[in-house]
Amino acid sequence: MTPNPYLWLVPILPLAGAAINGFFGRRSSKKAITAVALAFCGAAFCLALLIASEFSSASAPYYFNLAHWLRSGSFQVDFSFYLDQLSLVMLLVVTGVGFLIHIYSVGYMWDDDGYYRFMSYMNLFMFFMLTLVLAKDYLVMFIGWEGVGLSSYLLIGYWFTKDSAAAAGKKAFIVNRIGDCGFLIALFLMIKHFHSLDFTKVFEQVNAWPTETAGAGLLTAIGLLLMVGAAGKSAQIPLYVWLPDAMEGPTPVSALIHAATMVTAGVYMVARSSAIFERAPMAMVVVAIIGTLTALFAATIGIAQTDIKKVLAYSTISQLGYMFMACGVGAFSAGIFHLMTHAFFKGLLFLAAGSVIHGIGGEQDMRKMGGLRQYMPWTFLTMTIATFAIAGFPPFAGFFSKDEILWKAYSSEYGSWVFWLIGVITAFITSFYMFRLWFLTFFGDYRGTAAQGDAHGHDDHSHGHGHGGPHESPWVMLGPLVVLAFLSLIGGWIGIGGRFEHFLAPVFQSGSAAELAHETAGEAAGTGTETLLMLISVSAAFLGLFLAWTLYFRRPQLPARIAASLGGLYQAVAHKYYIDELYNVLFVKPLIDGSTEILWHGVDQNVIDATVDNSASAAREVSDTVRHMQSGNLRSYAGWVAAGGAVVIAYMIWMGVWVR
Amino acid sequence: MIPLSYYLLLSGILFVCGVLGFLIKRNIITIFMSIELMLNGVNLSFVAFAAHWHALSGQVFVFFVMVVAAAEAAVGLAIIIAVYRTRETLNVDQVNLLKL
Numbered sequence: 001m002t003p004n005p006y007l008w009l010v011p012i013l014p015l016a017g018a019a020i021n022g023f024f025g026r027r028s029s030k031k032a033i034t035a036v037a038l039a040f041c042g043a044a045f046c047l048a049l050l051i052a053s054e055f056s057s058a059s060a061p062y063y064f065n066l067a068h069w070l071r072s073g074s075f076q077v078d079f080s081f082y083l084d085q086l087s088l089v090m091l092l093v094v095t096g097v098g099f100l101i102h103i104y105s106v107g108y109m110w111d112d113d114g115y116y117r118f119m120s121y122m123n124l125f126m127f128f129m130l131t132l133v134l135a136k137d138y139l140v141m142f143i144g145w146e147g148v149g150l151s152s153y154l155l156i157g158y159w160f161t162k163d164s165a166a167a168a169g170k171k172a173f174i175v176n177r178i179g180d181c182g183f184l185i186a187l188f189l190m191i192k193h194f195h196s197l198d199f200t201k202v203f204e205q206v207n208a209w210p211t212e213t214a215g216a217g218l219l220t221a222i223g224l225l226l227m228v229g230a231a232g233k234s235a236q237i238p239l240y241v242w243l244p245d246a247m248e249g250p251t252p253v254s255a256l257i258h259a260a261t262m263v264t265a266g267v268y269m270v271a272r273s274s275a276i277f278e279r280a281p282m283a284m285v286v287v288a289i290i291g292t293l294t295a296l297f298a299a300t301i302g303i304a305q306t307d308i309k310k311v312l313a314y315s316t317i318s319q320l321g322y323m324f325m326a327c328g329v330g331a332f333s334a335g336i337f338h339l340m341t342h343a344f345f346k347g348l349l350f351l352a353a354g355s356v357i358h359g360i361g362g363e364q365d366m367r368k369m370g371g372l373r374q375y376m377p378w379t380f381l382t383m384t385i386a387t388f389a390i391a392g393f394p395p396f397a398g399f400f401s402k403d404e405i406l407w408k409a410y411s412s413e414y415g416s417w418v419f420w421l422i423g424v425i426t427a428f429i430t431s432f433y434m435f436r437l438w439f440l441t442f443f444g445d446y447r448g449t450a451a452q453g454d455a456h457g458h459d460d461h462s463h464g465h466g467h468g469g470p471h472e473s474p475w476v477m478l479g480p481l482v483v484l485a486f487l488s489l490i491g492g493w494i495g496i497g498g499r500f501e502h503f504l505a506p507v508f509q510s511g512s513a514a515e516l517a518h519e520t521a522g523e524a525a526g527t528g529t530e531t532l533l534m535l536i537s538v539s540a541a542f543l544g545l546f547l548a549w550t551l552y553f554r555r556p557q558l559p560a561r562i563a564a565s566l567g568g569l570y571q572a573v574a575h576k577y578y579i580d581e582l583y584n585v586l587f588v589k590p591l592i593d594g595s596t597e598i599l600w601h602g603v604d605q606n607v608i609d610a611t612v613d614n615s616a617s618a619a620r621e622v623s624d625t626v627r628h629m630q631s632g633n634l635r636s637y638a639g640w641v642a643a644g645g646a647v648v649i650a651y652m653i654w655m656g657v658w659v660r
Numbered sequence: 661m662i663p664l665s666y667y668l669l670l671s672g673i674l675f676v677c678g679v680l681g682f683l684i685k686r687n688i689i690t691i692f693m694s695i696e697l698m699l700n701g702v703n704l705s706f707v708a709f710a711a712h713w714h715a716l717s718g719q720v721f722v723f724f725v726m727v728v729a730a731a732e733a734a735v736g737l738a739i740i741i742a743v744y745r746t747r748e749t750l751n752v753d754q755v756n757l758l759k760l
């Protein structure tokens with residue numbers, strides 16, 4: 001443990017930017033707002049780079065204790081920050097991708113009226129996200145956790161005058177609350193049994209705990225509750241429903257929050273709690289199953305979506321499923337590896353999609369795109385790299401991380417061939433729907449109208465300049481695309497030869513040194529198998545490309561016919577398996593009806609309101625009768641005084657008689 | 661020697677006469693006199709008790725009451741004259757507003 005006094009500056013810098021823009025942005029020029037937002041975010045990134053350059057595995061983990069916070073008996077929580085290999089990866093991803101997306105936002109949001117508000121929210125998000133990844137204990141992490149939820153809510157509902165955006169923001173917030181409830185209960189359990197929320201102290205005690213192989217115990221309970229929280233934040237079954245709706249937010253938000261950083265917080269949290277999960281095999285299995293199912297389930301929905309951002313949203317859910325699958329089979333470093341490469345290529349995909357949407361005036365329906373390759377060559381080039389990366393073609397980033405996960409799903413002691421098989425099928429579907437998007441958007445003929453745009457834009461931002469037709473985006477937007485494309489291309493290479501895994505090893509090998517030995521033995525035996533499995537997954541990706549090429553490039557009339565012949569099944573997929581409708585009937589409607597009938601009409605109106613109303617009207621009725629005494633006639637008052645005096649005297653006389 | 665209860669009875673009768681006069685009569689001067697009657701009824705009981713118990717304090721109190729009553733008579737009559745000058749009536753039922 002080495003103190004590092006610069007740690008707290010990293011989150012504080014974006015907070016300062018958010019405060020300055022939030023308080024003074026309304027009256028500042030757009031240039032000043034841009035300068036503040038980019039300077040503070042960029043400073044955080046530079047500081048992160050500086051910290052990373054001084055990072056050495058020998059002196060890690062670093063920490064910095066900013067202030068005491070809570071003290072209650074022996075229980076104590078500090079505002080302290082913590083940096084080990086895991087948080088370093090997250091720190092660089094969050095600040096790096098976050099900074100690029102900030103630059104992009106300048107171009108994308110320039111013409112929006114609430115520009116200062118947007119930039120302020122984005123900086124605020126950076127603050128909370130950095131608090132989350134740099135926290136030294138679960139409670140500070142929870143602050144960041146809730147804070148990113150808040151920023152997410154604010155940014156999804158950024159165009160709050162649009163009903164659907166406001167509703168999507170609320171949905172995201174409420175669904176996340178369900179997950180947070182589980183997370184909180186896990187924290188309470190830790191306080192009760194470990195008397196601390198500090199990572200080091202908790203894991204120290206967990207490591208002394210026996211592995212819960214036979215049945216479920218405390219650690220299994222904590223693990224499952226943490227997974228509930230992670231499922232909410234990272235959009236896993238059954239709490240994934242908010243993420244597709246979250247696409248109502250501006251596209252840079254979708255890229256930053258709902259693809260690259262915030263939604264991966266759940267993966268980070270599970271990886272951070274690896275000590276707990278490693279001693280609760282049952283919780284691990286649940287995590288793996290949820291991840292695998294989500295990966296497959298969301299991928300199938302992605303096939304039939306027509307909104308370009310919805311496809312990417314379901315793809316994000318599916319890729320997050322991969323990460324949980326990796327965590328569930330004990331390959332935490334593979335999950336984090338995929339988290340990192342996913343931040344690159346999915347951030348890029350969203351930004352490129354945003355560039356497309358921007359370029360054709362706010363249209364998001366892929367059926368009205370097509371042929372954009374010639375209009376926006378840079379967007380096309382970068383999107384192509386990202387598409388190949390997510391589909392898992394070597395040597396792009398996604399190949400290395402996805403292959404690592406699939407291999408671990410097959411070979412790890414928690415893994416099984418079932419996970420691997422579903423993973424490969426998902427990889428095939430991923431490749432298919434991503435190339436479907438690619439072909440529909442960039443190939444064929446342009447299917448939109450030339451003047452389309454401002455009047456009925458999905459994204460509701462009114463461009464100042466006129467729209468003659470599809471056009472390439474300005475360089476302030478293309479720059480980040482190019483950088484991210486470069487990262488999507490080479491980002492996976494750091495994983496070659498298990499370097500990334502060895503770098504993260506000190507974080508995850510806290511409990512079991514035996515696993516390391518097991519792993520090296522497995523690696524030696526499995527090289528042949530690994531190559532075979534790799535070939536299978538790459539050919540799955542090629543198959544997806546080929547199928548998409550056939551259906552959407554060579555014979556574009558075929559998909560409609562297939563959809564018609566599938567009938568009900570296609571309808572179910574296109575309508576997202578009616579999950580939203582199911583949740584409506586199962587949870588939302590009973591809750592609303594119960595609240596209306598019992599709580600509103602029953603308790604609120606008939607008990608609480610009735611008590612107040614009736615006591616008021618009773619007071620009025622009594623006063624109504626008594627007020628006649630106050631006639632304004634002086635002699636009647638005197639009469640009352642005399643009568644009162646007479647009554648008192650009579651009473652006293654009678655009492656006197658009675659006493660005697 | 662006349663028993664104490666006779667004095668008290670007379671005092672009570674005087675007081676009640678005062679009260680009734682206060683309540684029933686309409687003329688301000690009569691009402692004013694009824695107040696004096698009540699005061700004197702009380703004074704009577706004071707002196708009666710003072711004589712009975714041979715205590716001076718009761719008689720001293722009566723002097724106080726008389727002084728206050730005299731002052732009150734002076735102020736009260738002045739008010740009554742002022743009322744009559746402004747309203748030209750001494751009927752209390754017609755003098756029910758402070759505002760002119």
